[in-house]
Amino acid sequence: MNTTFKAMAAAIALGLPALALTTGPAFADEMAEGKWGEYQVGDKRSGYTYAGPETRAMQDDEFQNPAMLWLDTGMSEWENAAGDAGKACADCHGDAEESMAGVATKYPVYSEETGKMMNLEQRINFCRTENMQAEPYKWESDELLGMTAYVKNQSKGMPVDVSIDGPAKEFWEKGKEFYETRRGQLDLACTHCHVDNAGNLIRAETLSQGQGNGFPLYRLKWQKVGSLHRRFRGCNNNIRAEKLPYxxxxxxxxxxxxxxxGNGLPIETPAVRK
Amino acid sequence: MASKPRVRAPKSASKGEVVEIKTLISHKMESGQRKDSDGNVIPRQIINHFEARFNGEPFFIAEIEPAVSANPYISFYHQPQESGEYEFVWNDDDGSTYSKKSKLTVEG
Incomplete structure (x- = not known):
């Protein structure tokens, strides 16, 4: 009993999931053979394949994945009536498991109402202000992260399928330009790390392809769930460029x-990353 | 985020079987070693004690220190000899406690 506790306490103190101690090595061997399974589609590799075995084990165990706490928040918000219209998400959309299945695979989408692209967070807040006549959730609040993760989780395992046809095309071009433009004191573009050097080290960290299929995700460094825009801000900060607003x-x-x-990669929300 | 515990414990087991129990609680686990942007120390607020009881009898106790990450996950084992009720209790530095109960039926 005493020794069990000590081992456990050591595992907690180091931030290591206890489960990884048993499942880690076998998993690592499998990965070494290049079997990325559903996490690789053609040349595209999810951030999951660049993560360490402990981190992957945390994501694989739905109970151990701390992001599930945020999904609980999202689930209760789904039923929670708010605003002058006195409606909850569930009043129009019913059971999220049915109505939201596959929805997140299409986002961001072009919005006729605003004349620009709308991501899932913005769509949720649009629904709140327009249809529920409620206050929008604050960016990076537990409610918005929870709701976004909850909705996106209904598409878990489905391939990302974003359209860049029609009106979305010009916004895609702007996004591509941003991605390829050098910025900040380090004078780096997204491509320099995530296209040219995916898999290589930047200091002690392994660079990934920078895929977004697991967001919103639980990041161990953040000790909470965060959005893709938070990740963008972190990246921009790292290259000493201006952080843009959420x-x-x-x-x-x-x-x-x-x-x-990342079209074709499965939605992993909520993923776990280092 | 309000602290909400999650527990995965079996609903039934055979007598003498070793069962695994997993617990997770949302908590910021503020270590007391950080400063805010004005240089003031952010007061420590962690879960400092965890206890798992079976029919009121503690069988797993953990004293938790500030080095433990946010949203602590604790898993452990139990060997039930009779049916009963688990109770899991987390103690917060601010004096509040969070708890969750779960029933277990032992067959045979």
Whole structure:
């Protein structure tokens, strides 16, 4: 009993999921043989394939995945009536497991109402202000992250399928330009890390392809769930460039481009990353 | 985020079987070693104690220290000899406690 506790406490203190101690090695061998399974489609590889075995084990165990706490928040918000219209999401959309299945695979989408791209967070808040006549959720609030993750989780395992046809095309081009433009004191573009050097080290960290299929996700560094825009801000900060506001047009266009790059990869929300 | 515990414990087991129990609670686990943007120390607020009881009898106790990450996940084992009720209790630095109960039926 005493020794069990000590081992457990050590595992907690190091931030290591206890489960990984048993499942880690076998998993690592499998990965070494290049069997990425559903996490690789053609040349596209999910961030999952660049993550360490402990992190992957956390994501694989739905109970151990701390992001599920945020999904619980999203689930209760779904039923929670708010605003002057006195409606909850469930009043119009019914059971999220049915009505929201596959929806997130298409986002960001072009919105006729606003004349620009709308990502899932913006769509949720649009629904709140227009249809529920409620206050929009604040960006990076537990409610918005929880709701976004909950909705996107209904498409888990389905391939990302973003359209860049029609009116979305010009926004895709803007996103692509952002992606390929050098910025910040380090004078780096997204491509320099995530296209040219995916799999290589940047200091001690492995660069991934920068795919967005797992967002919103639980990041161990953040100790909470965060949005893709938070990740963009972190990246921009790292290259000592200006961080743009959450939900800015530039980031939403960039989200379109980044998500389109990952077309075909399965939605993993909520993923776990280091 | 309000602290909400999640527990995965079996509903039934055979007598003497070793069962695994998993718990997860949302908590910021503020270590007390950080400062805010004005240089003031952010007061420590962590879950400092966790206890798992079966029919009121504690069988797993953890004293938790500030190095533990946010949203602590704790898993452990139990060997039930009779039917009963689990109770899991988390103690917060601010004096509040969070708890969750779960029933277990032992067959045979």
């Amino acid at each position: 939900g800015s047009d530039e980031y939403t266009n960039l989200e379109l481009y980044v998500t389109w790059r």
